[in-house]
Amino acid sequence: MTFKQRFSAWLADYPDDAILRKIFQGVVAVTIAVLALDLAGMNGLLKSSDTASSPAETAPRLDVPAILAPLLPGSDRRGVPMPRxxxxxxxxxxxxLVGGGRLxxxxxxxxxxxxAxxxxxxxxxxxxxxxxxxxxGGSVSDALAMxxxxxxxxxATEVEAGKLCASSCPLMFVGGQERRAGEKAAIGVHQVFAASALDPNVHRDEMSDAQRISARCQRYLGDMGINLQVWVHAMETPKDRLxxxxxDELKTLNVVTSTPAVEPSEVPAAKTRT
Incomplete structure (x- = not known):
């Protein structure tokens, strides 16, 4: 028996309303299946989109080596996330203490x-x-004192090639009578904030504290002969950025006076440690 003959026999066995119900049920089943597939595809797309738009998932955790990478043509090293x-x-x-009078x-x-x-x-x-x-970096008061x-x-002070001096560390660095920075040394600043802001049990005027600390830093930079544009850059940069x-800016702003005369590989082995 051919397919046409079998289909004609099937129609003869069912009344018209039963056939219509079967056809309707089939259409509904196909529609549901198509919708399910579409929803699954959209769900996958949304997940991909969420992942792509989430900085926490797409942006690499920035550590020190990342900000010490060489500059690419047309790129800039400012405003990077504060390194971990x-x-x-x-x-x-x-x-x-190592050889050559270097601490x-x-x-x-x-x-x-x-x-200490x-x-x-x-x-x-x-x-x-x-x-x-x-x-x-760390404690501003201690950096100023040192x-x-x-x-x-x-x-003299020095930041060796590929090393970091960030946050309050440059305050210590500019104390040097002579100040040297190696190739790809990362020297960076950001806003200062009061230590009381980190302690929920301490209730003080944090804005007043921050302004007082800022004034101390500006006065100190002036005393050290550093261009105060350094502090403008610091105050314009949020504390979670660098x-x-x-x-060329290090030289123009008088942060450095020369490049290192001694490379790290030439420094003799350590003699003492505290």
Whole structure:
């Protein structure tokens, strides 16, 4: 029996209303299946769109090596997210004396570390000639105190090639009588904020505190002979971002006075550590 004959026999077995119901049910089933497929496709598209538009998922977590990458033609290093301090940089600043009168100062500038720095300088006498910095910043008051001591002792400061000096660290850096920055050294600033803002149990006028700290920093930069445009860049940059100076800006603003005379690979092995 052919298909046409079988179909004619099937029609003869059912009344007209039953046939219409079967056809309607079939159309509904196909429609539901098509809608389900469309919804599944849209759901996948929406998920992809959400992922693409979510900065937390698409943007890489920026760490120190990312902002130290070479500039691409036409690109800019300013306004990058504040780098995450990892490893040694996340630890409180420590001091290591190496050959050539170089004192390595690495890590976060924690409250009170300026006292340890002063003790280190006093203990080493006239041996220390250069303070070499690698720090994501930290306590502004301690950075100012260490910077003033560096200038008082007429020491030089340096940020080696590929190293970081961010946030309050440049305040310490500009204390140097001579200031050197290696190739691709990242020196950057942003807004200061009162420490009380980090403690929910302390109720103070945070705006007043921030303005007072800002005034101290401006006065200090003026005393160190630094162009105050440096502080304009800092105040224009949110505290979760970092304005990284270009090499020519470091010279124009008098942040650096020369390039390093000694490369990191030439520095002798460490002798002492505190």
């Amino acid at each position: 301090a990892d490893g040694a940089l996340a630890k409180p600043m420590s001091f290591e 390595m100062a690495s890590g976060t500038i924690t409250p009170g570390v300026s006292e 720095f002063a003790a280190e300088i006093a203990k080493r006498g006239d041996y220390v000639k250069t303070v070499v910095l690698n720090s994501p 910077g003033r001591l560096i200038r008082e002792k007429r020491l 304005f990284v100076f270009k090499p």
